[in-house]
Amino acid sequence: MAADYTPVLVALLFGVGFASLFLLAAATLGPRRDTAEKLAPFECGSEPVGSPNVRFSVKFYQVAILFLVFDIEAAFLYPWAVLFRKLSCTGELVGAVCASGVSFFGFAEMLVFLAVLIVALAYAWRKKAIGWG
Amino acid sequence: MGWLAILIPLVVFVVLGFVATLLFGWLIPALGGDLHSWYAALLKAAFILLGFVMPLAGVLTWMERRQSAMMQDRLGPNRANVGPVRAFGLMHFVADALKMLFKEDFVPANANKLLFALGPVMAIAPVLITFAVVPWGSGVCAGHLTDRLTDGQLAQCLDTGGGRFQVVHLEIGLLFYFAIASLAVYGATLAGWASYNKWSLLGGLRASSQMMSYEVTMGLAILGAFLVYGSLEPATIVQAQGDSILHWGVVTQPLGFVLFFTAAIAETKRTPFDIPEGESEVIGYFVEYSGMRFGMFYLAEFMEVIFTSAIVATVFFGGWQIPGLHADGFVAGQMPHWLVCTLQFVAWAVKVFVLCWFQLMIRWTMPRFRPDQLMRLGWKQLLPASLANILITAGVVLALMPGAK
Numbered sequence: 001m002a003a004d005y006t007p008v009l010v011a012l013l014f015g016v017g018f019a020s021l022f023l024l025a026a027a028t029l030g031p032r033r034d035t036a037e038k039l040a041p042f043e044c045g046s047e048p049v050g051s052p053n054v055r056f057s058v059k060f061y062q063v064a065i066l067f068l069v070f071d072i073e074a075a076f077l078y079p080w081a082v083l084f085r086k087l088s089c090t091g092e093l094v095g096a097v098c099a100s101g102v103s104f105f106g107f108a109e110m111l112v113f114l115a116v117l118i119v120a121l122a123y124a125w126r127k128k129a130i131g132w133g
Numbered sequence: 134m135g136w137l138a139i140l141i142p143l144v145v146f147v148v149l150g151f152v153a154t155l156l157f158g159w160l161i162p163a164l165g166g167d168l169h170s171w172y173a174a175l176l177k178a179a180f181i182l183l184g185f186v187m188p189l190a191g192v193l194t195w196m197e198r199r200q201s202a203m204m205q206d207r208l209g210p211n212r213a214n215v216g217p218v219r220a221f222g223l224m225h226f227v228a229d230a231l232k233m234l235f236k237e238d239f240v241p242a243n244a245n246k247l248l249f250a251l252g253p254v255m256a257i258a259p260v261l262i263t264f265a266v267v268p269w270g271s272g273v274c275a276g277h278l279t280d281r282l283t284d285g286q287l288a289q290c291l292d293t294g295g296g297r298f299q300v301v302h303l304e305i306g307l308l309f310y311f312a313i314a315s316l317a318v319y320g321a322t323l324a325g326w327a328s329y330n331k332w333s334l335l336g337g338l339r340a341s342s343q344m345m346s347y348e349v350t351m352g353l354a355i356l357g358a359f360l361v362y363g364s365l366e367p368a369t370i371v372q373a374q375g376d377s378i379l380h381w382g383v384v385t386q387p388l389g390f391v392l393f394f395t396a397a398i399a400e401t402k403r404t405p406f407d408i409p410e411g412e413s414e415v416i417g418y419f420v421e422y423s424g425m426r427f428g429m430f431y432l433a434e435f436m437e438v439i440f441t442s443a444i445v446a447t448v449f450f451g452g453w454q455i456p457g458l459h460a461d462g463f464v465a466g467q468m469p470h471w472l473v474c475t476l477q478f479v480a481w482a483v484k485v486f487v488l489c490w491f492q493l494m495i496r497w498t499m500p501r502f503r504p505d506q507l508m509r510l511g512w513k514q515l516l517p518a519s520l521a522n523i524l525i526t527a528g529v530v531l532a533l534m535p536g537a538k
Contacts, residue, residue: 007174007301008309011265014178019258019429023250026238026425039242041330042420052243052331060338063508067345070516071315074352077523078308081359088531102534107527118520121512130512132505 062129073117080110142486143479149184150270150478154471156180157296158273168275168296177300182264185482190435191226193489197435198225200490201497230428238424241329248327253422253429256320260436263313266306267443268368270298270453270477271460278471287460287470298453298478299368306366307359310444311352314400318344320433321402321409325418336418339504340402340409346511347399347406353519354392357526358448361385367444371452378456382449388522390449392515397441398492399511401434405499408507442488450484453477 041048080087087106089098124130161173195210199222202209211222218224240249274282274290282290291297303309318341325337359365361382362373374380383390399406410417419430446452455476462468468476502510 004303006171007177007265008303010171010174011178011262011300014175014182015258015261016254018182018261019254022257022425022429023254025234026428029234030237030424032237032239034239036242038239041241041243041328043330043332044416048331052329052334054331054334056335056338060342063342063345066512067349070349071345071352074349074356075308077353077356078359078365081356081523082363082365084360084527084530085363085534088534098534102531104531107531110527111524114520114524118517121516121520125513130508132508 059132066124066130069120070117073113076113077110080106080113143483146479146482146486147475149482150475151471152184153180153270153298153478154273154278154474157298158275158278158471158474162275174300177298178265181267181269181300182261185269186264186436186439187432189439189486189489190432191230192223193435193438193493194229194431195223195226196490197493197496200493204497233425233428233431236424238426241421243329244421245327245329248323249421250426252320252324252327252419253426253433254320255323256317257429257433257436259313259317259320260433260440263310263440264443265300266303266310266367267440267447268297268299268371268452269481270474271368271372272297272299273474274470279469281461281466281468282470283465284460297368298474302366302368304364304366306368307355307444307448308365311348315348317400317433317437318348320430321418324422324430328418328421330421332416333418333420336409336416336420339415340418343402343406343409343507343511344400346508347396347515350396350511350515350519351393351400353516353523354389354396355448356519357386357389357522358382360523360526360530367447367452371447371454374451375454375459376456378451381451386449386522386526388518389526390445392519392522393449394441394445396511396515397445398495399507401437401441401492403434403438403492404496405502406507407501408504411501438489438492439485442485442492445488446481446484450488452484453481455480 041052084106085098086093087109088102088104089100090103091098091100121130156176157168157173161168161176166173199209199211209222210225212219213222213224213228214220215224240246271287272291273296274280274287275296277290301309321340321344322337325333325335325340328334358370362370364370364373370382374382378384402409408415410419419427422430457463458473458476458480459465460470460473462473
């Protein structure tokens with residue numbers, strides 16, 4: 001199985017390598033004439049006031065936490081989606097054809113899971129944790 | 134002149150498809166190379182990225198300006214020429230690239246130098262990597278280029294001999310894509326934070342909250358397609374969309390398509406979802422970047438457009454499939470293997486190209502969303518809709534299962 005993942009490594013190295021090449025080109029090809037004004041933070045010409053490390057709204061954190069919750073739940077749904085036909089067939093599955101009866105096991109299980117997800121969404125909605133206003 | 138805009142890309146795609154077929158179907162095996170090896174994977178990545186994606190991204194930068202000009206009754210960039218060759222100003226993107234390469238690249242005084250450099254890399258590398266899972270053809274069977282292969286023979290050949298037109302063939306293909314693509318959030322956030330500038334910091338935060346919000350919808354919207362095709366592997370999904378247009382994802386998953394496409398456009402941070410950068414009004418997260426480092430963000434944006442098109446074409450528009458075209462042509466024994474390979478690549482490239490054009494249309498047609506509208510759309514409309522899509526799809530799949538009483 002390990003051999004199957006060699007192309008993944010190749011793709012990763014190619015992507016990172018190519019991006020680094022751009023960075024190298026950027027660093028070597030252009031001229032370098034630094035002045036204090038040029039290196040100051042760009043604020044459309046006005047003098048920068050205070051530290052750039054400003055405080056920002058806690059809403060950004062809320063989005064991040066909600067993202068974590070829902071994205072991980074999405075990751076749980078993936079294997080279920082792939083195996084859905086198998087879970088819904090009481091007998092052997094031949095291709096996509098199920099000769100024996102249909103079972104509601106897979107559907108019911110996911111209904112419970114999605115219900116929890118929807119309740120979480122409704123709770124966040126109610127608490128005004130989602131949205132911007 | 135309009136017909137040239139259709140003819141020229143078509144000719145380029147035919148040439149590229151033929152080159153790919155020859156390279157992986159004849160040249161590498163003839164030199165004694167192994168199509169399962171790491172260097173074959175590297176060549177495939179180099180071919181698709183350097184031969185197709187990068188040039189198309191460059192052309193798109195010009196196409197966007199030209200198309201927007203036409204939509205606004207202007208001329209747009211139409212006069213960069215090399216000697217007597219003007220080619221509608223197509224050379225503008227080459228001039229742009231050269232300009233960016235040779236411009237001064239400076240780092241603001243108080244910026245975190247390491248993270249400042251990492252920002253653009255993290256923006257562009259994920260796009261380059263995720264292209265590895267996109268299949269741009271069924272694949273080529275080495276040594277049988279002039280034979281008339283049946284579907285079964287080709288499938289067997291691909292399982293044993295390699296030569297798939299896809300860099301990474303993994304059962305978890307699209308999960309790998311989501312894993313890598315979500316790293317792009319770091320690009321925007323790091324760039325915004327490391328610049329040591331209030332406005333870029335806020336831009337980076339806007340970018341990260343937007344990308345996170347729409348990523349959830351993206352992941353859930355495409356789930357319906359996984360339910361229908363029963364696989365996460367892009368090549369398998371494309372395979373399942375053969376024979377008829379009725380099997381295409383856009384027909385079986387219309388809601389999923391709209392949701393996924395919308396969320397994917399939001400991921401590219403282009404109008405109508407461009408509050409993270411909005412160059413002229415709200416300053417974006419790469420305001421402190423100059424020269425080629427800025428060029429990397431710019432290029433990454435257009436490569437994301439192409440990637441969005443590629444993945445939408447793969448999952449919802451039958452990828453490289455031409456309805457009714459089998460491995461030996463529309464009728465049994467009609468076409469040699471090399472011709473089918475080339476045609477499939479052209480079909481894929483045309484779909485990607487048309488979807489790119491469509492995204493440019495959207496870019497210049499829609500006004501920008503306000504942040505609160507953006508969040509409301511993502512969390513309160515698209516997300517519930519994608520959850521409903523999953524439930525409906527699961528119900529329909531269950532009801533259509535053969536043997537259901």
